[in-house]
Amino acid sequence: MSFWRNIAGLAVRRPDAGDCADCPATRPGExxxxxxxxxxxxAKLAKADGRASVGEFDAFAQVFQPDAASERNIHRLYDLARQTTRGYESYARRLAKRYAGCPTLLEDVLDGLFHIAAADGAVTQDELDYLERVSELFGFSPLVFRRLKAVHLGLGDDDPYGVLAVPHDAPDEVVRSTWKAALSEAHPDRARARGLPSEFIEVAEAKAAAINAAFDSIMRERKALALEGVA
Structure with a gap:
């Protein structure tokens, strides 16, 4: 991941530059x-679960892949940052403001943070809360975060988006058209028309019920989120 190696190298050369409130909006690597x-x-992800340890730098370095010549300085910067989670919201807001016109870049940052959180083989609820808050500060909707979480950690067994096989931030019309197509394909009448045994019809009925339940769940959730946004 050369992206992370490049930004880590820049960070150790100017560790105080993040305090600048009016830096030019140049290319991220510069x-x-x-x-x-x-x-x-x-680095502050190490403290998010309350168990900051020296060994966690190894997981951090797997993502950032620092050059050997820079590793000592990166380790120092990491040690300073991981002492507390305080201040992470300020960094997230700064990035969101500076790169508000480039949501793809901010999503890249979240991808990198997910890699760091999962590097030890487990992502705690505290780490998920941290990542969700960063996503919120970046201006992403809950549905975008849910998609990113699914990409990195997999779909939950009861995730309705997985049932319909649509992205978590798919537009309503895409969700609706996918639901209709899936329901048409799985409708029990198709099994009856083909003269299939009753067992196949029962399976089709269960599948159709799951498809309808997934669609209803998605639309209820979206309606609730829209109401929260208005409140």
Whole structure:
């Protein structure tokens, strides 16, 4: 992941640049404020679950892949940042403001943070809360975060989006058209028309019921989120 290696290298050269409130909006790889903020966000994940340990730097380095010549300085910066989670919201807001016009880049940052959180083989609820808050500060909707979580950690067994096989941030019309197509394909009448045994019809009925339940669940959730946004 050369992206992370490059920003880590910039961060150790200008560790205080993130305090600049009016840095130019240059390319991320040339923006020390960007690299410092992302490095701090990654390091503070070590404290998110309340168990910051020296060994966690190894997992951090697997994602950032620092050059050998820079590793000592990166380790120092990491140790300073991981002492507390305080301040991470400020870094997230700074990145969101600086790169508001480039949501793809902010999503890349979240992807990197998910990699760091999962590097030890487990992502705790505290780490998920941290990542969700960063996503919120980046301006992403709950559905976008849910999609990213599914990409990195897999779909939950009861995730209705998995039943319909649509992205979590798919537009309503895409969800609706996918639901109709899936329901038409799985409708029990198709099994009856083909003269299939009753066992096949029972399976089709269960599948159709699951498809309808998934669609209803998605639309209820979206309606609730829309109402929360208005409130």
């Amino acid at each position: 923006d020390p404020a960007f690299s410092t903020a992302v490095t701090a966000l990654g």
